[in-house]
Amino acid sequence: xxxxxxxxxxxxxxxxxxxxxxxxLPWQIELQHxxxxxxxxxxxxxxxxxxxxxxxxxxxxxxxxxxxxxxxxWISAHAAWERTEWGKMVTLFDSVTALQPxxxxxxxxxxxxxxxxxxxxxxxxxxxxxxxxxxRSARQYVALGRDFLxxxxxxxxxxxxxxxxxGRLAAAKELNHAAASDxxxxxxxxxxxxxxxxxxxxxxxxxxxxxxREAYQRLLSLYRSGKQQRVPTLxxxxxxxxxxxxxxxxxxxxxxxxxxxxxVPPASPSIxxx
Amino acid sequence: xxxxxxxxxxxLAIAGNTFTDLVRQKVFLFLLIFSLMVIGCSSFLARFSFQxxxxxxxDVSLGAMSLFLSFLAILASAMLLPRDLEDRTIFTILSKPxxxxxxxxxxxxxxxxxxxxxxxxxxxxxxxVLLLREQSVLLETRNSLSSxxxxxxxxxxxxxxxxxxxxxxxxxxxxxxxxxxIASLTLMISTFATSGLFAILISSSVYFxxxxxxxxxxxxxxxxxxxxxxxxxAALLALVFPDLQAFNLSDDIVAGKGIPMDVFWQTVAxxxxxxxxxxxxxxxxxxxxxx
Numbered sequence: 001x002x003x004x005x006x007x008x009x010x011x012x013x014x015x016x017x018x019x020x021x022x023x024x025l026p027w028q029i030e031l032q033h034x035x036x037x038x039x040x041x042x043x044x045x046x047x048x049x050x051x052x053x054x055x056x057x058x059x060x061x062x063x064x065x066x067x068x069x070x071x072x073x074w075i076s077a078h079a080a081w082e083r084t085e086w087g088k089m090v091t092l093f094d095s096v097t098a099l100q101p102x103x104x105x106x107x108x109x110x111x112x113x114x115x116x117x118x119x120x121x122x123x124x125x126x127x128x129x130x131x132x133x134x135x136r137s138a139r140q141y142v143a144l145g146r147d148f149l150x151x152x153x154x155x156x157x158x159x160x161x162x163x164x165x166x167g168r169l170a171a172a173k174e175l176n177h178a179a180a181s182d183x184x185x186x187x188x189x190x191x192x193x194x195x196x197x198x199x200x201x202x203x204x205x206x207x208x209x210x211x212x213r214e215a216y217q218r219l220l221s222l223y224r225s226g227k228q229q230r231v232p233t234l235x236x237x238x239x240x241x242x243x244x245x246x247x248x249x250x251x252x253x254x255x256x257x258x259x260x261x262x263x264v265p266p267a268s269p270s271i272x273x274x
Numbered sequence: 275x276x277x278x279x280x281x282x283x284x285x286l287a288i289a290g291n292t293f294t295d296l297v298r299q300k301v302f303l304f305l306l307i308f309s310l311m312v313i314g315c316s317s318f319l320a321r322f323s324f325q326x327x328x329x330x331x332x333d334v335s336l337g338a339m340s341l342f343l344s345f346l347a348i349l350a351s352a353m354l355l356p357r358d359l360e361d362r363t364i365f366t367i368l369s370k371p372x373x374x375x376x377x378x379x380x381x382x383x384x385x386x387x388x389x390x391x392x393x394x395x396x397x398x399x400x401x402x403v404l405l406l407r408e409q410s411v412l413l414e415t416r417n418s419l420s421s422x423x424x425x426x427x428x429x430x431x432x433x434x435x436x437x438x439x440x441x442x443x444x445x446x447x448x449x450x451x452x453x454x455x456i457a458s459l460t461l462m463i464s465t466f467a468t469s470g471l472f473a474i475l476i477s478s479s480v481y482f483x484x485x486x487x488x489x490x491x492x493x494x495x496x497x498x499x500x501x502x503x504x505x506x507x508a509a510l511l512a513l514v515f516p517d518l519q520a521f522n523l524s525d526d527i528v529a530g531k532g533i534p535m536d537v538f539w540q541t542v543a544x545x546x547x548x549x550x551x552x553x554x555x556x557x558x559x560x561x562x563x564x565x
Contacts, residue, residue: 041519
C-alpha cells in the first residue's frame with residue numbers, strides 16, 4: 001500500500017478522538033451504572049483466575065469470551081467427573097463459576113457434584129482403610145458443596161433456587177434441620193417462589209429440636225392459608241405436634257387427611273433434576 | 275476530488291460493489307465452520323442434562339458469533355483500501371466526481387451490509403439448532419414421563435424456559451452493533467496504515483485494548499495513588515479507545531438476565547455514535563492522503 005499521510009492530520013485525528021472520548025465519557029459511566037444495576041457486566045476477573053485458566057484463557061476471558069471459555073471448562077469438568085477426579089473438578093468448577101457467576105446452573109450442579117457424588121464416592125473409597133477418615137473426607141466434600149451454594153447466593157441474591165438447594169443440602173447431607181428450615185424459609189420469601197417451599201421450611205422446622213412451637217405455628221398458618229397447602233405430610237406433622245405440645249382439644253385440627261398430594265416438591269437439585 | 279452535492283445513489287453503488295467484492299472473496303465460507311461448530315456442539319452436548327446442554331449451546335454459539343463477526347469486520351475492512359490501491363480501482367473511482375468521504379461511506383456501508391447479513395444467517399442458524407434441540411427434548415420428555423398432566427406441563431415449561439428466550443434477539447443485535455463499530459474503527463486505521471497486514475494487526479490490538487478500556491477508565495478515575503504518567507496513560511487509553519465491554523452483554527444474557535430496553539437502546543446508540551466518530555476521523559485523514 002503506497003501513499004503518504006500528513007502526520008499533522010494523524011495528530012489532529014488523535015486529538016479529535018480524545019475530545020470525542022471526553023464528551024462520551026459521562027455517558028459511558030452512566031451506561032456502566034445502568035448495566036450494573038440491571039446485573040449486567042458485573043462479573044470481575046481476578047488474578048486468581050489467571051493462575052487457574054492460564055494466560056491464554058485469561059486473555060480470552062478479558063476479550064469478551066467468558067461464556068464460551070466457561071462452557072469449555074464445564075465440559076472438562078464433566079470429563080473429570082467421568083474419571084471421578086474430584087480434586088480437578090473443584091478447580092474447574094471454581095474457574096467456571098468465576099467466569100460466569102450469574103449462571104445459577106453452574107453453582108447448583110457444582111454443589112451437587114461435591115455434596116452428593118464426591119461425598120458418596122469418598123465414603124466408598126476402599127483405598128482409604130480408615131472409616132473415620134472416609135467420613136471426614138465425605139464431610140469435607142459436603143462443606144465444599146455448601147461453599148459453592150453460599151458463594152452462588154452472594155453472587156445471585158435475587159433468586160430463590162440456590163437457597164432451595166442450600167436447604168436440601170442442609171437437610172439431606174448435614175442433617176441440620178434448623179439450617180434447612182432457615183434456607184427454605186428464605187427461598188419461600190421470594191415473590192416468585194413455589195408454594196411448596198413454605199411447607200418444606202415448616203416441615204424441617206418440626207424436625208429441629210427446640211423449634212417445635214415455632215414449627216406448629218408455621219404449619220397452622222399454612223393450614224389456614226388455604227387448601228393448596230393441605231397435603232398429607234402437613235396433617236401428619238400437625239397432629240404429631242398437637243400431641244407433643246399438648247394443644248387443647250378445641251384448638252386442634254380435625255380435618256381428614258387428603259388421599260393424594262396436590263403437588264410435590266421436585267427431586268434434587270432444584271435446577272437440574274437427576 | 276470533490277463531487278458536488280451528496281449522492282445516496284453513488285454511495286449505494288459503491289456499497290453494492292464492495293459487498294459483491296466481499297462475497298466473491300468467499301467470506302461467507304466462515305458460515306460453514308460456524309454451522310459445523312454449532313451442529314457438532316449440539317449433538318455432542320446431548321450427553322448433558324437439558325439445562326446444561328442449552329446453556330452451553332447458547333454460550334458457545336453467541337461466543338462464536340461474537341468472534342466471527344468481530345474478526346470478519348476487521349479482515350473485511352482492513353483490506354478494502356489496500357486492495358483498491360493495488361488494483362488501481364480507487365483511481366478510477368476518485369477520478370469521477372466522487373468525494374472521498376462518499377467513497378469511504380460506500381465502502382463502510384458495503385461491509386455493514388455484509389455484517390448484517392452474516393448476523394442474520396448466524397443468528398438464524400443458531401436459533402434453528404436451538405429450537406430443533408428444544409423440540410427433540412420436549413418430545414423425549416413427553417414420551418418418557420408417565421406422570422400427572424400437571425407435572426408433565428411443569429416439566430415441559432421448564433424445558434421451554436431453559437431453551438429460547440426473547441433476550442437472545444437483542445443480544446445478537448448488540449453483537450452486530452459491536453462489529454459495525456469495529457469495522458468503522460478498522461477503516462479509520464486503514465486510512466493511514468502502510469499495508470493491509472498493518473491495519474489488521476493494529477485493529478486486532480485495538481480490539482483487545484478496547485475490552486480493557488473499562489479497566490483503564492476505572493484506574494484513571496478511581497483515585498488510586500499512582501504516578502502522574504500512569505494516570506495519563508490510563509486516561510489516554512480510556513479516551514481514545516472504545517469501551518468494547520459495553521457491548522459484551524451476551525455473557526449475562528445467556529445466564530438468564532434480561533436486558534432492559536433503555537440499556538439496549540443506549541448501548542445501540544453508543545455503538546452508532548462510535549461508528550460515526552471513527553468514520554469522521556477516517557474521512558479527515560483520507561481527505562488529504564496522497565494516493
